[in-house]
Amino acid sequence: MGGPLPAARTRPLPAGAVRLAPTGHLGAWQERNAAATVPHCLDALETSGALDNLRRLLDPADPEHHDGPYRGFNFADSDVHKTLEAVAWESARAGEPRHEDTVRRVVDLLRRAQAPSGYLDSHVLGGAAPSTEPYADLRWGHELYVLGHLVQAGVARARATGEDDLLDVAMGWVDDVVARLAAGEDLVCGHPEVESALVELFRETGDPAYRDAARRMVDLRGHGRLGSGPFEPAYHQDATPVLDAGEVAGHAVRQLYLLAGVTDLYLETGERGLLDAAVRLWDDAHGRRTYVTGGMGSRHKDESFGDPYELPPDRAYAESCAGVAGVLWDWRMLLATGESRYADALEHALYNVVAAAASTDGTAFFYSNPLQLRDGHDGADEYQASGRRGWFACACCPPNLARLVATLHTMVATTGDDGSLAVHLFADADLAVPGPGGADVRFALRTGYPWDGDVLLTADAPSPVPLALRLPGWAGAAGARLEVDGAPVDVAAARDGRGYLRVPAGARRVRLVLPMEPRALRAHPRVDAVRGCVALARGPVVHCLEQVDHPGVVLDDVGLDLAGGVRVGPADDALGVGATLLAAGRARPTAGLPLYAAEPGGAAPDEGVAVAVRAVPYAVWGNRGEGPMRVWIPVAAPPRPGDRRRSGR
Structure with a gap:
């Protein structure tokens, strides 16, 4: 994210200012992304047909021309663009171009396939769409969605490598769209995403026409222009103008991308109505419609938010792309407000639903992310699978994950509006922060987080800028400890109104120790599906059985005995996790019981057998084979004294 962001309360550090160490949790994730996920996505562009779809547009005399049928969904081009963006951000992270020969070949293919007008959608140009006329089906065509990802890839490549070749391709198309908007065409996409891309292009070029085009697209929404069928206008974010909306609705990914774009517009314009709408809708999404794992979208039918508190664990959709989009929106809300609650939500989604979306080897993925997999679940459908898959017919999620993970280091810290260095994510990292005199101030951030709550920030000289460390909402002020240059500091006194612990300039060594005791979480009483259950968490990490x-x-059949408490268990090196959770439970056999039966009156229930419960981070479930899983665990009644049936002995 470039540009000055005039309305931001805290701003990204310069490119290259933060480098995650591969010894830390987030740094290891980036290394795995670079070594496995990004190459896997590049390979899949060939095997899935995404590149062949573009080769169909070449002159028949061209040696690369492809005669086969179009393959995949109508927005398969976006898989290409998101993968190129991931490669670009990985190049920026590494400090040198990555996969450059492959990227140049793909960029050249895009250039040759592009129409003279700049338009470049292989589904339409290649005759696979019902009409070869551009924008004939704005509701379902996804053309502007594809354009948005092309723009973001072009901007990423230009910033990462200085190469404008991909950006030139993107601008050939986007300039035609901007001209059409200026001429009065009502171009608005059934799948938002291009709005953020246009704002990012404004940041890259300084041309306000791109920012204004994004604003016009936002204004065009919510008036039913896209029509209906088979889903209602809310699915396409076209039922209510965003500035008037009181609750999130419709397709979760579309809603989240739209609100990321709205927040981007606020960051550039300072228009208060945009931020007010974003805050109002964020509060609704996170207050009534988000799973305990940070996932969003409870309905399979239309991949949508459900009613308030409609959060069934076994039917959770919680698409991986919604997890990514939620993080992107949280990041923008953090920049806009400087408030820690947005960093809390970003961290929570990142360590849980986003991390769970990919396997521990980085080459298999979940599309949906349920919180419970029942015994006997039919996982044949790739959108409600029992295990991760290498690719999908609708392959939006894998390259989306790749491009996000390649940028994790940029979210570690920012520069506050008071000149402070604000630390949001705790990870092994080295930071070079511009000081008041222009020279960089170097910091080392060291921690075993999220398994260890000890966070140490050390400057190579007395810090010339104030420091601000996020106090996570899950930790609370009572259990945290803060030391500055070896002296204890009262946490409550250091806490500011945005949820950060403030340390004046001049400090060299700041230590924050966060409480890491396991927690048993209960849902709001209106979340009917999990009444009588708890979810286990430690730090930012949600666990599962x-x-x-x-x-x-x-x-x-397993229930948790909370009377015995929950304790921290050993690390699991095979899963790459630094801690597990252990507790006592009971399994009450239910085989053979009738589906419904009268209350037994005064008779004691069969207490079943004692079970040693082991919970692992939700992020790594499904890596040891397919089988039942659950986040929400029924609380078992303790065995009754003297009841002969309470023991399994």
């Missing part, structure tokens, strides 16, 4: 850790019982 897997069948593989509970042999001899059916996981669906």
Whole structure:
């Protein structure tokens, strides 16, 4: 994200200012993304047909021309663009071009396939769409969505490598769209995304026409222009003008991308109505419609937000792309306000639903992210699978994850509006921050987070700028400890109105110790699906039970005995996690019971058998084979004294 962001309360550090160490959790994730996920996505562009779809547009005399049918969804071009963006951000992270020969070949293919007008959508140009006329189906065509990802890839490549070749291709198309908007055409896409891309292009070029085009697209929404079928206008974010909306609605990814674009516009214009709408809708999304894992979207039918508190764990859709889009929106809200609650939400989604979307080797993925997999679940459908898959017919999620992970280092810290260095994500990292005199001030951030709550920030000289460390909402002020140059500091006194601990300039060594005791979380009483259940968490990490850790019982029959407490268990190196959780439970056999039965009156229920419960981070579930899993665990009643049936002995 470039440009001055005039309305921001805290701003990104310069490119290259933060480098994650591969020894830390986030740094290791970036290394795995670079070594496995990005190459996997590049390979899949060939095997999925995404590149062949573009080769169909070449002159028949061209040696690369492809005669086969169009393959994939109508927005398959966006898989190409998101992968190119991931490569670009990985090049920026590494400090040198990555996969450059492949990228140049793909950029040349895009250039040759592009129409003279600049338009470049292979589904339409190649005759696979019902009409070869551009923008004939704005509701379902996804053309502007594809354009948005092309623009973002072009901007990323220009910033990462200084090469404008991909940006030139993108601008050939986007300039035609901007001209059409200026001429009065009502171009608005059924899948928002281009709005953020246009703002980013304004930041890159300084041309306000791109920012204004994004604003016009936002204004065009919410008036039913896109029509209906088979879903209602809310699905396409076209039922209510965004500035008037009181709650999030419709397709979750579309809603989140739109609100990221709205927040981008606020960051550039300072228009208060945009931020007011974003805050109002963020509060609704996170206050009534977000899963405990940070996932959003509870309905499979239309990939949408459900009613308030409609959060069934076994039917959760929680698309991986919604997790990515949520992080992108949280990041923009953090920049706009400087408030820690947005960093809390970003971290929570990142360590849970986003991390769970990819396997521990980085080459298999979930499309949807349920919070419960029942015994006997049919996982044949790739959108409600029992295990991760290497690619999808609708392959939006893998390259989306790749491009996000390649940028994680940029979200670690920012420069506050008071000149302070604000630290949002705790990770092993080295930072070079511009000081008041222009010279860089170097900091080392060291921690075992999220498994260890000890965070140490050390400057190579007395810091010439104030420091601000996020106090996570899950930690609270009571259990945290703060030391500055070896002296204890009262946490409550250091906490500001935005949720950060403030340290004046001059400090060299700041230590924050966060409480890492396990927590048993209960849902709001209106979340009917999980009444009588708890979810286990430690730090920012939500845990789950897997069948593989509970042999001899059916996981669906297991209840948790909270009277015995929850304790921290050992690390699991095979899963790459630094801690597990252990507790006592009971499994009450249910095989053979009738579907419905009268209350037994005074008779004691069968208490079943004692079970040693082991919970692993939700982020790594499904890496040891397919099988039942659950985040929300029923609380078992303790065995009654003297009841002969309470024990499994």
